Amino acid sequence: MKIVHSVHILPDAVRLDGVALPVEEQGAELLSALYRAYVKDYPKFFKMDLLSKLGVIATELLVKDEPGRFTPREDRAVLLLSHSGPLCDDRNYQKTISGDDYFPSPALFVYTLANIVTGEIAIRNKYEGDTTAYGLEAFDPAQLVAVVRDAFEDRVTTSAICGWAECIDAGNFEALLLLVEQDAPEGRPFTVQTLEEIKKA
């Protein structure tokens, strides 16, 4: 298993395959700026919660140059891990049902499910394979590698968008996402050490 591409997004920095991308905006604005630079034609993006925006943009950077993009495929999994899941969305939805102002918002409620981000990535890219949202006590490269390796036990899965996607609020988020392929001719080894290097860079 090899890491074909890696991306690391923080509120004030983006690195793609270890190379820093120029960044002028910060926080949620950074994600919008990345959308304008790399996506442009997927207005659904603006309806998404912050966690989905983060996951969709990170994936976009990983696969933007991939040949045959948008052809439906069942062999690519989307496997995301986090500590807080949809906490950011829980807060937003809770506001619509607190106190005397009881106007529960279906649009906000849907995003309080931890796996909507994996669904948004699947919809955008027509990935019809395994999509699973996992939770860990904290970022742990060894557990992350184990979870992804185990998920490749699926007979059909040959590659995955996988990694860590944590979103506390607009000023505090992190995506460390990878495109991992089972039989890639080139790439970095999918190991704890590589993950640590990507995270530290």
Place this chain on the structure above:
Amino acid sequence: MKQKVYAVAGNILSPLGFTAEENFRAVVEGRSGVAPQEGTFGIPEPFCASLFDRGQVAEYAAAEGITGYNLFETLLILSIRDAVRRAGIDAASSRVAFVISSIKGNVEELGEDESEVPVTVSAGHVAAFFGQNAAPLVVSNACISGLSALIHARRMLLSGQYDYVVVAGAEVQSRFIVSGFQSLKALSPEPCRPFDAERCGLNLGEAAATMVLARAEACPPDCWELVDGATRNDANHISGPSRTGEGSYKALRYVLACCDPEELAFVNVHGTSTLYNDEMESIALHRAGLSDVPLNALKGFFGHTMGAAGILESLISMQAADAGIVPGTLGFGKMGVSYPVNVCAANRTTDKHAFIKLLSGFGGCNAALLFRKGGAR
């Protein structure tokens, strides 16, 4: 040769009983935990749900010496403790892993101590109760969480790092969840009616359920093997099922590679009783060539127990097939889906020893898991 993964013990904790056997008996006898709710959780509109008597759970927990945990954690601990005792394993061992399944966990803590809200935090408390040093893995994959957890746990065992995996799912209902599903117009004001022509939405339910999994060269003849399972995405819509049943069909196709439909006692479907879900499942089953296989849904007994559903409904299905029964679909009367499917309205008999558990959820995800009795093939 590849090892086999099988269930060694289980527990179900629901308003219908505190063991897997009590819950199965309720299903056979046609008893339901679903009841009309007015003013519950301060929700202005009436709804139906299967909810625990809080006092009864507290009493049981106190008798078991479990205090200082919130309701979500208490349910998980009670359920896991029963299953682990029956399995006779040392739950503290590093050869045992914990996988916890829930959608909203302890969301009621929001506004109190936000750091306690993530399911990962509760899961850590629960695993620590059992003396686990390792952080448990959480699976939160909307309504298919329980099956995703079982499917992943099976793969963890195959990797050889563990001898046992304890898979537990739980859901506690709340103002948060009920208002949310109501805002999506997914809740029925009446007891749900899976696959029925008059169905008008789902009922939510509370439960915890646990399955202890092990691996060996061959599945023991008195145990159920988790033969194989898969999760597939519709890649279509985050809150509406696919019109072609795409992901559900693909998940079914995956497990059907490991069995002949003739072998199946039944397919235990998701059957939430929403218009769209049940229709979508009929399409997926038809496409997969399973129109003639008996199908049943358990939501009429338990409501939709969300993160517990995949484990709970699998445990009921195992006991049913062991007893030679295809449980009836409580609430079903007149066929209400456009593709022909073989819905069991009342309990039927069966002499078959395999079944498929099927679920679908928001985020476009779908899962199927094939179970087969040890020695049946």
